[in-house]
Amino acid sequence: MKVSLKWLKRYVDLDETPEELAASLTLLGFEVDDMETTGVPQLENVVVGEVLQRDQHPDADKLGVCRVDCGPEAGEKSIVCGASNYKVGDRVVVALPGAELPGGFKIKPSKLRGVPSDGMMCGASEIGAGNDNSGLLILEDRPETGTPINKVLTDSDTVFNLEVTPNRPDCLSHIGIARELAAWYRRDIKYPEVNDIPAESDRVSGADVFQGVEVSAEEDCPLYLASVIKGVKIGPSPKWLQEALSSIGLRPINNVVDVTNFVLHECGNPMHAFDARDIAGGKIIVRNAGEGEAMTTLDGEERKLSSRMLVISDEEKALAVAGVMGGQNSEVKNDTTDLVLEVAYFRPSTIRWVSKKLALSTDSSYRFERGVDPLSLRYASERAISLILETAGGKLCTNGVKVGTEPVSETEIKITPEWVRKKSGFDISNEEIREAWELLDMKVSVDSEGEWTVSVPSYRGDLFRPVDLLEEVLRIYGTDKIPGGAVRATATTASDSPITQFNRKCSSYLIGQNFAETVTYTLRSAEEQRRWAGHVSAEELALLNPISEDQTQLRHSLLPGMLEVLHLNQSRKTGANRFFETGRVFRELNGKIVEMVAVAFLECNAGTERTWKEKSYDDFYAAKERVKTLASYAGIDLGKFKIREVSENEGAWQEGHSAAYEEPKAGFFVRVGLMSLPRIKEMDIQGEVFGGIFCYLPERLREPKRIKFKPFSLFPASSRDLAIVVDQSEPAEEVVRTLNKIASKAAKGFEVENVSAFDIYEGTGVPEGKKSIAISMSFRALDRTLKDKEVNKAFETIQSNVREKSPYSIRD
Template sequence: MKISYNWLKEFIQTDKSPEDISQILTGIGLEVESLEKVQAVPGGLEGLVIGYVKEAQQHPNADRLRVTKVDVGGAEDLQIVCGAPNVATGQKVVVATVGTTVHPNQGEPFKINKSKIRGEVSEGMICAEDEIGLGESHAGIMVLDADAEVGTPAKTYFKLNDDYLLEIGLTPNRADAASHLGTARDIAAFLKIEISKPDVSAFKVDNTSRTIPVTVEAEAACPRYASLTISGVTVQDSPQWLKERLAVIGVRSINNIVDVTNYVLHELGQPLHAFDADAIAGNQVLVKTYAEGTAFVTLDDAERKLSADDLMIGNAEGPMCIAGVFGGAGSGVKDSTTDVFLESAYFNPVSVRKTSKRHGLKTDASFRFERGVDPDITVYALKRAALLIQEVAGGVVSSEISDIYPSPVQPFSVEVTYRNIDRLIGKAIGQDTIKAIIKALDIEIINESAEGLSLLVPPYRVDVTREVDVIEEVLRIYGYNNIEIPTQIRASLNNSARPEKDTVQNAIADLLSSNGFNEILSNSLTSSSYADSLDNAVKLLNPLSSDLDIMRQTLLYSGLEAVAYNQNRRQADLKFYEFGKAYFYEDGKYTETQRLAVFVTGASAQEQWNQKASPVSFYHLKALVDGLLSRLGITDYTTDEINTSELSYGLQYNFRGGKTLVKFGSVLPAALKKAGVEKEVFYADFNFDTLLNLVRKNKVVYKEISKFPSVRRDLSMLVDTQVTFGQLKQIALKTERKLLTDVNVFDIYQGDKLPAGKKSYALSFMLQDEEKTLTDKAIDAIMQKLIYNFGKEAGAEIRK
């Protein structure tokens, strides 16, 4: 939100500098994200002075140029060559002296130098209004009033004042501060000064010749609707002061009527809308909804299909405006408008938000209506706007104010106790201070006792409905920095399970990062096109867009989108991991699980002078998965081959009881196509919740490193093709539980030299005794048992 320092000072009388105001606002919860000096026109008219043309003679060498003598209040007159057709003796003009940088409306700024033009010396430039940013005309030089004082800086003559723009990071709950009035209210409360609101006592109804009846059919969506008619206005450019005031906060001037509505919106926080009264068919206004699919053309000339829930401002023939969001193309104020119907309303925030999201329209009005404007300021803002319109466009108020407000919005009743205030603030700040702050924030004290206060909070403070909210208000105005840090801090012991989730997550992240992986963080919202079944999807009632309409059920597609993004930028060799949650709706309940996703694609390592780059394979990912589980101390699991809706082939590791630890393999081409990925990607999906539970159950056992050497023995065997290495490893470890420390496969062969349905495994076995050196006799006995059990349980034939 943008706030003008000069505009702010119209509400509060203070000599605080812009920097001081920034610090105050940040300290009371309205964080100022930036502060910059703003000039009313580019360059601020620096170096420009008022001059008097004493002579204007024909240039001896050019028909369209004149040589002038100009008095600018200096010791000597300046000779200036001027090409404007309207330059003449006796004029008061704006002069850019030598050394001045001129900022024209079009083109780049340029510096005025002393020069010769067709043989005649020129010591400056007599300026047109578009050459110095004061207008659009280039028909000739600016000719000022005769009473303009020679030598006066142009900045002073045109009454230009530098301003400062404060950019406030307004949080969604602070709708009350979405205006200069709201911001000034907080500053006044902090500084303990009064606030001055614009005076509307001059408002009066001149006649009732143009009364336009209003009917509100949708009272729930429009609790209050106020309006009046102003006749005889002249639509034209806004005066300079109004243009400048809006320009500082980045609002483009349109015309004097529309500019007034924008001015009041940013001044008071109340959105307004002006209609051309002659465009209101049937001379009646209807606040209602229309049939589903009704076509409506908005101000941007786009045709939109209305929802049956969209609140509209209409007339006898159809809709004119999307209430609280956007105007229509046919009912707005035009250059030919003479009578204006002015609207000031309070719309239901939920209704406006849904309509705004539905049509993808974000406006200054919808921003405020969605968060909740002040229902009690409606008529005041209407009077303020009417007076301003009369000031800048003329006209008379030609109707009574129509204020339809059948069920007034009530203030919030809140009870607070001094004990809780002191307890939560951490300091006794005094009852008088508490009451002064509460009153300064427009909160009414209706009853006071020794224990506390009974309060009525105005309805525009939509975020102050509980005792703790009031205490927060008191604290932020009192000042967080005024609360001393206590010398004694009390804390309770945390009995949460160890190791903590973050400890395990950091250990995994360190391992993956050390192996060249980069962590990614993706949006939990995703497209329903990625869902296997929408029946189990967690759908959003009010999605931000059609591409973000459900909560993700897997981390696969968010990771693939990151892969596609990088591959499209010539980054083909990728290693990613992500910690995140997956969300499901099952058996009438919403559930979420913590996942760890790992992605690898491209080359396993960069190409070097002594080796070529080789592509990653399934086994690169398997090695990583095995290493990660080993790092966590998880070794007791079974292995199954799988084929899922995400993986074309892969493995699944299961813990006892059927709990899935991880699924990993090659991603299906159909899934790659959905995310726009063209190259093969290998993906692992860990159930992080299960990993964490297993890690917490692990008991760390330390033992001395054996003094005795280990021994390796190898076996080559023929087995059926369906026999896996995992099965052979389990047989081996079951056969020799004490001395067998490791089993590994170092060769696999399957081909025409072997019998049909057979494959060859070459396994290595590591044996070690903690108490003595193993003898050949003991080793041979173990190997014979292994050979026997491999043959018995797996049908293995030992190859000699």
């Protein structure tokens, strides 16, 4: 927000330099992004002088030697000057020794061609008063000699560009900032007086141009004020008003519009003036827009509205988007004579939603969506009426309207000074505490038990807890005055959170596997979500208030963003084709949308490098083992869960080449394998992409079991093979899991070291719809060499249990 120093001085006496004010504003909590000085800057030792005598320089034809009266304090000075546009008796600008002019030019006693010169007479460009460098600046108004030049040339100004935090809408105005500086410097605040509003008996009837206000959306518009002014004359604003608006970057338009803009930036109250003849039926209606209703706003854009948006309308059409921008169909024009002035309070959340939805942010919406003081509406309305009557003439009418009541906005907070001292950590007196609050326009009362009640003004809606009042004490007392103390930090032995540890382990593992880490946006586009996750998921994950059109949904998976990274690297021919990412995804689980911890990886087998040796790439089995390793870092052994083939309706994965693990009760989700070839082709990615993703509910993330040393056997293993006939649809991994359980129970006194599938056969000798899986089982004892007799006995038990206790049969 831009704040003019010259404008601020209307409300509080400020003698400090712009740099000092910038430092004070920063300490008050308002960061000064930059300062811009216009006109004559603050200049020390630069005064008004009068030329008393002018002689020719003895050694230079173009120089004159002048005797100049510089006022009672400086006296007369002898100054050598090269200008020729002045004469004896002229009042001029004199920079005395010790002055520093713009550009860092310092004035000191000197000699010019052997003649002493005790200062310098200045032109306009030399003091920053313009670009004229043709001669001296002659002061035609003949101010008193010795007067500091800044009291004569008062057009100079400094404009601060401030960062005002969202919780301080009261400071989105010059009066708001002036209140803060008045409290900081312990000075009085001077509110503009409004004492020239005509009495009711001096007003005229406006019934012929305005019939009243109807509010049908009371929840969104609790208070609406309308005033009628007849007989105004539209024209340019007075110079002071134009200069005030121009100083903060606003373009003057006409006297009425300029007044509404001035009051907005003076008081922080947005308002709008309607041309009364454009209000059909003479009646203003505050209502919700019709679904699809259109109107053209002042910026020339046609806006499509929804039923959730609030509009100001007449009996036929919408006149303005409430709290955001007026319409072209009722703006003040050069021939406008009758006005309806609107000042209202709108619910902040409504204006915030409308502004975001229309992608339209204005000075009005910026203030309304943060909260305007409802008790300030009457004053702001009268201030605007007063200025309109002053600058545009006209008569105030008797049919002004107030609809609704002011929402409750004043707060009382109980607190004690002892609590303030305890929380602040240093000794501060009761008087200093009370002074800080009273300087900020708060009223303090003390009961018989020593408890204080602080009444917060209506414009400070950010103060509602004792700790808020503590912050105000520290601000006004001065954070720079807080005494220093020893820093005491308690050491902690707590470990990082389980999520941080999980992400670190996954990253370390995948980086070691030559994967490059990516970081992509959590918010994705609706089109991407529909393509990769389906329409239902896209709707479920849609944001109510997206920040941009390409970031409207929470992401369903990490992989689409990583595929974009892969495509970018392929197009740049970087050679990078292995990527991973850790982050959060959002999925439906047990009927609810949940946030899950996720890690994903992918590898593309399109060779982009010319090499003498063919490179090897991941296949399904390599990707599956990799995702098992990642799951183990969350304490999950995927080998204990059933695996299934992905179905054709899971569009992100290629059917027949991808698999899924999922266990809602355990709170995890896994997909692994070949990614959809049509989708990969749509993205113009060359080659096949194998990948995997592991998602887990963060509240169920647990520390994996610590790996303990297990003695290894020095004796040889004994192995047996077995052919199992199963359904063609049965996963080999499920068969291995079942055989491992059966073998572990059958082995007595030794261990089943390994059970694995090494061959799959379909054809002659195997029934139709079945397949034969060859299983190898390895046995080993820790303390001896196994004998064939004990291994055969265990093997026979295994075969018996397979026939009797499993759905499988043994191939003879």
